[in-house]
Amino acid sequence: MDGQAFWLTIRLAVLVATVLVVLGLPVAYWIAYSRRRWRFLVEAVVALPIVLPPTVLGFYVLVALGSHSPLGRWWQAMTGHTLAFTFEGLVIGSIIYSLPFAVQPFAASFILVDRRLIAASATLGASRLRTFFRVILPLSVPGLVTGVALSFAHTMGEFGVVLMVGGNIPGVTRTVSIDIYDKVQALDYAGANQTALVLLVISFVVLSVVYGVNRKVGAAWPWK
Amino acid sequence: MTTQTARIDIPADPSLRDALTIQIRKRFTNAGRDFTLEVGFTLTPGITIIFGASGAGKTTLLDCIAGLTTPDSGKIVVGDRVLFNHGGETNLPVQGREIGYVFQDLALFPHLTVQKNVEYGLASVSKGERRKKSHAILESFRIADLGERKPGEISGGERQRVALARALVTDPCVLLLDEPMAALDAATKSKIIEDLRAWNTAHRIPIVYITHNREEVFALGDRVLVLENGRMIADGTPHGVMAAPRRESLAQLIGFENIFHAIVIAIQEKRGTMRCRIAESDVELETPLVRAEVGSTLLIGIRAGDILLATVEPAGLSARNIISGRVLSVVQRDVIVVVRVNCGVEMEVHLTLAARDSLQLQPGHAVWLIVKTHSCHLMAAS
Incomplete structure (x- = not known):
């Protein structure tokens, strides 16, 4: 197995999952509690990566990161190189690609928090921010764990977006799924199998954690 | 500031x-x-x-x-x-x-x-x-x-x-x-x-x-x-x-279990009471006097907890209304016992558990209901 590709993928997934917590919580909060009429549009945009072919998403991300876009130019001015075909570019692409896998479980668990608890918190003088951190978030732990685990696992296994945005540069953008693809192309079935098996096991373990935590948290809470 | x-x-x-x-x-x-x-x-x-x-x-x-x-x-x-x-x-x-x-x-x-x-x-x-x-x-x-x-x-x-x-x-x-x-x-x-x-x-x-x-x-x-x-x-x-x-709506709201349409049959001004017959029955009740004409229809509300229940015919009581009937059902609801009695009309009576035990009530038993004049609350029929 290609150790370098493996660690690069782990690094990518951890980074993406972390950023998605910071980014996903406010987005999920807005979706869960906003009364705006166009909320459904935001929901649709967030959910897009679920149904969009990764190549389509990857293509637009590539265009957006390229030196013809404002973002790409700004990045180039700041760092001296383009975002496309870099690890940073990969991170941005992966964040967009995995956004719904974080936001949807977050929002779903926020919606489940009893509105009267939020009202009670307000009557006791707590600001919205305090209510969020003291009441909503602690009661959304299962959704939080699910969102983090799913976005981690999803990033681990992505292929299309990575190939479009990052290409296949060893040590920079070459993730395990691309490594598997390469090995199959080279008819190295044994090597491909080895790497694929590791990915399979990781995915299984992550999902087991998600379902296990959800069950255990639910069962251990007396008020459920 | x-x-x-x-x-x-x-x-x-x-x-x-x-x-x-x-x-x-x-x-x-x-x-x-x-x-x-x-x-x-x-x-x-x-x-x-x-x-x-x-x-x-x-x-x-x-x-x-x-x-x-x-x-x-x-x-x-x-x-x-x-x-x-x-x-x-x-x-x-x-x-x-x-x-x-x-x-x-x-x-x-x-x-x-x-x-x-x-x-x-x-x-x-x-x-x-x-x-x-x-x-x-x-x-x-x-x-x-x-x-x-x-x-x-x-x-x-x-x-x-x-x-x-x-x-x-x-x-x-x-x-x-x-x-x-x-x-x-x-x-x-x-x-x-x-x-x-x-x-x-x-x-x-x-x-x-x-x-x-x-x-x-x-x-x-x-x-x-x-x-x-x-x-x-x-x-x-x-x-x-x-x-x-x-x-009427307020009366129902605050739990008069017994509400009947009744026709005023006599006004006893000197006694400050009147007699009413519950519609479609022979049951007559003496009620407080209100401004109403003989033959007019009123609503009478009686709380189930205000009715006394006797298993022998009572005598020497101050209460003006003694109505005979038979027990239809005896059901315990939390700490009260709900007794339904057929006395020409169906009435609901609430007893304590102790009262039920000492009276040994069963469906079919003959009973007498005792209702004080001032337990009959009159309202205008809508």
Whole structure:
């Protein structure tokens, strides 16, 4: 197995999952509690990566990161190189690609928090921010764990977006799924199998954690 | 330094200094029906009951006071603090209103211990002061030993006490209680009320207690307001409001188990009574005299708890109405026994468990119902 590709993928997934917590919580909060009429549009945009072919998403991300876009130019001015075909570019692409896998479980668990608890918190003088951190978030732990685990696992296994945005540069953008693809192309079935098996096991373990935590948290809470 | 809170002149009358004055209008929807809540009243410190059936607008009213719902128009003032004023465009956020609210389902934070729940509203106080205050309130509501437990691990009565302590520890200027005792037994309820009264003696604030339970009205209130379809239809002492209802809907609301159409057959002006026959039966009742003509139809309401039941024909009684009948059914409901008796019309009688046991009632037994003249409440038939 290609150790370098493996660690690069782990690094990518951890980074993406972390950023998605910071980014996903406010987005999920807005979706869960906003009364705006166009909320459904935001929901649709967030959910897009679920149904969009990764190549389509990857293509637009590539265009957006390229030196013809404002973002790409700004990045180039700041760092001296383009975002496309870099690890940073990969991170941005992966964040967009995995956004719904974080936001949807977050929002779903926020919606489940009893509105009267939020009202009670307000009557006791707590600001919205305090209510969020003291009441909503602690009661959304299962959704939080699910969102983090799913976005981690999803990033681990992505292929299309990575190939479009990052290409296949060893040590920079070459993730395990691309490594598997390469090995199959080279008819190295044994090597491909080895790497694929590791990915399979990781995915299984992550999902087991998600379902296990959800069950255990639910069962251990007396008020459920 | 400026304050966002609008002020009005402090009322000269000291009893109004802490009073809650409400004059609001709010359209709301309940179970698909459109209602308009339109009420106006002033509450002085002490417990005031707001009584009404579900859907009458009670919770909407409390939500308006707390700031969880915005009225369409009107004014809400506590003492000299304007919480809401449609004309002046004041609308304090929930956080700034200093109103204690105990919700129907209590809304205790399930993930926090009793102590953390109680201290939740004391975020702006120093840690030492916070401990002191929460300890004092936990003591006065007799739950100091539950501090480390979570709401899921204590009894319903204890949870009730925690909810009260949590709302009161912040020294609110008004306390709102939304049917908080609905799930509790009478003994637990009365002990909690005692403690609440004791607290209220030391902290003179208006307490608004909403309920649809008649017994609670008598047990608690100095004053009761009756809310029906969003409007206040009665205001007075529990006895004044509840003992002499004028409208049929109110009578049904407050639990006359027996309501009959009756025809006035004789007016006995000198005795201050009249005789009425229950429609479509031979049952005659002597009732208090009201302005009605012979032959007209009235409604008679008799509470199931006001009827005495005898298994032998009674004699030498002051009660004017003795009606014979047969037991149809005997059913225990919590701590009361509901006996249905056929005496030409069907009547419901409530007995205590002890009374049932000593009378050994069975369906089919012959019984006599005894109804005092003044237990027959007359209302105009609509």
